[in-house]
Amino acid sequence: MVGGGRDAFIGAVHRIAARIDDQYELVAGAFSSNPEKALASANDLGVPRAYTSFAEMAAKEARRKDGIDVVAIVTPNHMHAPVAMQFLKRGIHVICDKPLTATLAEAKKLAKAAEASGVVFALTHNYTGYPMIRQAKAMIAAGELGELRLVNVEYVQDWLTEPVDNKQADWRTDPARSGAGGSTGDIGTHAFNLASFVTGLTLDTLAADLTAFVPGRRVDDNGHVLMRYKGGAKGMLWCSQVAPGNENGLRLRVYGTKGGLEWAQEDPNYLWFTPFGQPKRLITRGGAGSGPEAARVSRIPPGHPEGYLEGFANIYTEAARAIRAAKAGTPVPEGTTFPGLKEGLEGVAFVDACVRSSARNGAWVSLNL
Amino acid sequence: MVGGGRDAFIGAVHRIAARIDDQYELVAGAFSSNPEKALASANDLGVPRAYTSFAEMAAKEARRKDGIDVVAIVTPNHMHAPVAMQFLKRGIHVICDKPLTATLAEAKKLAKAAEASGVVFALTHNYTGYPMIRQAKAMIAAGELGELRLVNVEYVQDWLTEPVDNKQADWRTDPARSGAGGSTGDIGTHAFNLASFVTGLTLDTLAADLTAFVPGRRVDDNGHVLMRYKGGAKGMLWCSQVAPGNENGLRLRVYGTKGGLEWAQEDPNYLWFTPFGQPKRLITRGGAGSGPEAARVSRIPPGHPEGYLEGFANIYTEAARAIRAAKAGTPVPEGTTFPGLKEGLEGVAFVDACVRSSARNGAWVSLNL
Amino acid sequence: MVGGGRDAFIGAVHRIAARIDDQYELVAGAFSSNPEKALASANDLGVPRAYTSFAEMAAKEARRKDGIDVVAIVTPNHMHAPVAMQFLKRGIHVICDKPLTATLAEAKKLAKAAEASGVVFALTHNYTGYPMIRQAKAMIAAGELGELRLVNVEYVQDWLTEPVDNKQADWRTDPARSGAGGSTGDIGTHAFNLASFVTGLTLDTLAADLTAFVPGRRVDDNGHVLMRYKGGAKGMLWCSQVAPGNENGLRLRVYGTKGGLEWAQEDPNYLWFTPFGQPKRLITRGGAGSGPEAARVSRIPPGHPEGYLEGFANIYTEAARAIRAAKAGTPVPEGTTFPGLKEGLEGVAFVDACVRSSARNGAWVSLNL
């Protein structure tokens, strides 16, 4: 692991996610750019091989016989690319937090390098790991909604309603570290990715109105985005970090000619499905109406709620399947699904497009892919 | 009453609303443009003075000593103005269904004439009659949300998901009778009005992307609208008649520097309030936390749900207060609140602006007031 | 109307309920046992024929050619029987608030007299008027739940959590006026009636544990009741007035060999139906899955919530159908459904049985019918 030392949030999440299905062992880490903190964090975690530099870690691990198979990158955004490059060029697989990079130029370069290297590259758009999201995707792919018309996705929080001064807020509101997008980069990319994943639609153009409501904030803390997908579906995307009463309100609604689906991340075991002209149905994880795509990423019976960590673990476990196949030289098992470079590129391009559109007063723009 | 004969929907709603608080008696009507239907409807309803023409009704009622005080207009949109003109020029008060008119030009003309006449003019944007909407408005006016930043309003239905061929759908999808807006006129105006009513904000500009998804439909059945309010607040408005699983999903969320409010029309007795940094609170109609503004338009204790008809009745009863005052030459009682010409004009201007913006590919436009 | 003067709660409810469908006109009243209040109340309400005594009212109205057809009795419980007797013996139809009487002896006497008189006698167990309750009853009657096994009904409030000193609380906690049951009589009877109405089951025996939690309270403010129905179904009934956070929480759940139904009074437009082995379905008033039994007592489309007053009005309107038929000497229209003497007797017998069982430490007892 690179990053994720003391005081970090997402590093601990990655570590639990890696443990849940017993597919990973954490044996080495460069947990902080601060050497003391890096070592102390390794000690806290009982990690045997502690490094104070990710470059050193990449080099040394690559030389060990029992060196790591895969690195988890959980640094602030601007460090994703430099870290990933060190490992992938040595053939070490990569699991990287989202967004892929802080800038689109970096993203393109990294994607190119990663593809050339042939490593497995997983990007933790973890919300695609939820079983009911897999269920929704499968239902849409099977045509249960008919031709899609409308996508409404929002990711609404309130933790930046007032100026905040802590480690988590600092880098997320610093364009040098987070990229040009604030809420759009941190959570808008998740929303955009989730909508794309579930619907299978490809964005054509978007029009965005971004705002930094909190005085002095240097990146957007709210984004209003209209979307037009190829094929004629249309969408709205709202991301906000300044809506009091919303903790982690990622919600997706999709409507087609034959039906509608509705899902909310804070109650992830439920999927609402309305075939047009019939009563609304509540499909539960593992319950009646829930199919094999959900079951393969689920561990316990219906009514026993799985949560954020299990969804995150599914990304790790899917990546493990791909990594094992890569090591064995066998095909990736059928059904294995996790976000990677393509989704990462699209996410950074989405932020870039939002920023460009907003700068042009909401003009419709395409992704610069 | 003019309109509202057999097969009509909203006429019956107006009649019940008028009865609930015992402030009106229905004594005359021109219930249909079809003379037979007009008379049959009057007979069904036991209304003593049946007319086959609204012009005749206006003329004759104005000449009677016991002529009507007020007319309720529940015709398709394009007939609001012609009917209203006949009555108001004779000093008969008007309660008119929304939107005010089918076109902005008509709306301006009607508003001018109505103002000149001095009659009471109530427009049934009935959702402003819900007690918890009054509560929300009062809380925002009292500063409980701080400075407003975000308005998210949606009015989502599914009844036009497929081509529909009935009286209700026919005129609503015919631009000659409904006006240039489809979903924007029929329900978008409600959403826009509700947001304005609750927040007290004035729209500066909007950008709209309207769509007619159903093949052959001549007016929009879905509208995506971005809004910028004077003072810096921003909003999203979504209206749709093609989202399967949504019956009458009018939902409003408002966020400010100090808190947030959330309300849904289908569960109208609940108002969710989050003071930033505190737990979310459920304010119920008549329950703890619900104040005098809600109480004055409420009839029964908390836990005994009031619904759509009671909210609608509140508009009628508020109008009755104004009409009694007008007849008595006394001031309108304090607190009396109902939508009228100003709201009507704004609504038609909203539709007009949406249509103009959408025609210009979502350019930001102002209301032509 | 007898009772329902200034400060009363349920009288106003009855008056609105009577107006909603325009089937009644309020022309006479003895609104209070206090003569001044009786007259002032009549004046407030614009009721032309004001009486200061219900006996006088019964006598005089019976002699008038345009005398009342029906009396609404909205007094405290102990006055139901004396008032009803005066009217029914003169052939005036009766709509009476629940419970039927304060004591079982009175109830039996009243029922006998009323039956002998041949008048229409409606008891306002108003919750049976909700459309989705009609829907539930119809589904169970049609066998959609299979053979019934379990009934879980609760009616939970919090308004008597602390000692209360007002008109509403006074008589309800005075056994001389309310009867021997407190919460059991005031709300337990509603719960019991609702369960019986929906399921069609007949109680065999019950075991009750009643409590007066608030010091000094003379009647129960909480009741725990186990039930055994004829045919083998079993139930639990909970009524409480001391459960903080519950306003008017009447909830019914019924389960059979083939499915389950769940309904809550505070959200009355929703009925949850699970056919065993299939996803839970949300049936809405007027929406898909909602049938003719609900439609005939519903006024507006799905998504436009109806509430407590509309449900109450349905009882009035059903009674009007029966009264019109009685006056015309024609059969009561098919489908007309309202609670009457049988339900009234059962309700008072239920309270009586609860009190007897609880006095015998929860022994199983039958209703003394």
Add this chain to the structure above:
Amino acid sequence: MVGGGRDAFIGAVHRIAARIDDQYELVAGAFSSNPEKALASANDLGVPRAYTSFAEMAAKEARRKDGIDVVAIVTPNHMHAPVAMQFLKRGIHVICDKPLTATLAEAKKLAKAAEASGVVFALTHNYTGYPMIRQAKAMIAAGELGELRLVNVEYVQDWLTEPVDNKQADWRTDPARSGAGGSTGDIGTHAFNLASFVTGLTLDTLAADLTAFVPGRRVDDNGHVLMRYKGGAKGMLWCSQVAPGNENGLRLRVYGTKGGLEWAQEDPNYLWFTPFGQPKRLITRGGAGSGPEAARVSRIPPGHPEGYLEGFANIYTEAARAIRAAKAGTPVPEGTTFPGLKEGLEGVAFVDACVRSSARNGAWVSLNL
């Protein structure tokens, strides 16, 4: 681990729960009474030391220098005691699934032996591990509800609505393996334990009406229980496995003189709190209003749902704290909380009392502790 081989349900849950916080390593197992299955399961799991007999495992592990510190027992109920005895008598700590044993006599014997041995004994009444349950317990202990009056707890499922023939159902409906209680033992004990844990109340007496609804079933599949707690609070407990539409519906409601709390296992991150006379508040895991007792058993921020596995893991991690302390000879860290022998005994005594009461037609009985 003993038990938990191929086809088992709860064994996998224990293994994940043990991994989540990285406090355990699974190194030995007797995963089945069937030797082949035992070895195959060990192989599946990559567990190095596979045994075909728990007695052999206990003996051999006790002799190893690197022998196990603790055994997890996840067998059917009747095997809990025999297995536990083998390990605890050798000083190996025990984590045992609930209920403690199949019979009360066994439970008493085991409790005595375990206490004498001095080992740490954790019983996985896992629902006490949910953060919001810890929060509820802390609030009640702090007096936020005042003096407790009412406890309403239910645990409602539907998976045994029809006769079921699989491994999970087989032993749970066989009194020789599950004990005399069916639903009471399998889920009623959880409900009873949860209510006791949160409220801190001690049961005085109960009255039960148990039923086996499904023809041929040898143990109850539904239990209705009235409860009287020492100090005057009263309760209702409902457990059912035959209520279609309920997956794992464990719900707890507690009311006192000053307020009420409501929680549902299927939405475990929410706790509803109503201070009497104030609006209902939604306390979320980690959100405003959530205190240190919840925070110490929580891993991620509010809005990121934790679920069943995390709650289960909390029991494991609490037990790990006690086991580390036992090994080190230091006091158990303050705040460490997990169910053990006392709760186990009470649970089995609860089932025993329900069965006794029901056999005596619902007579009030005490626990035979």
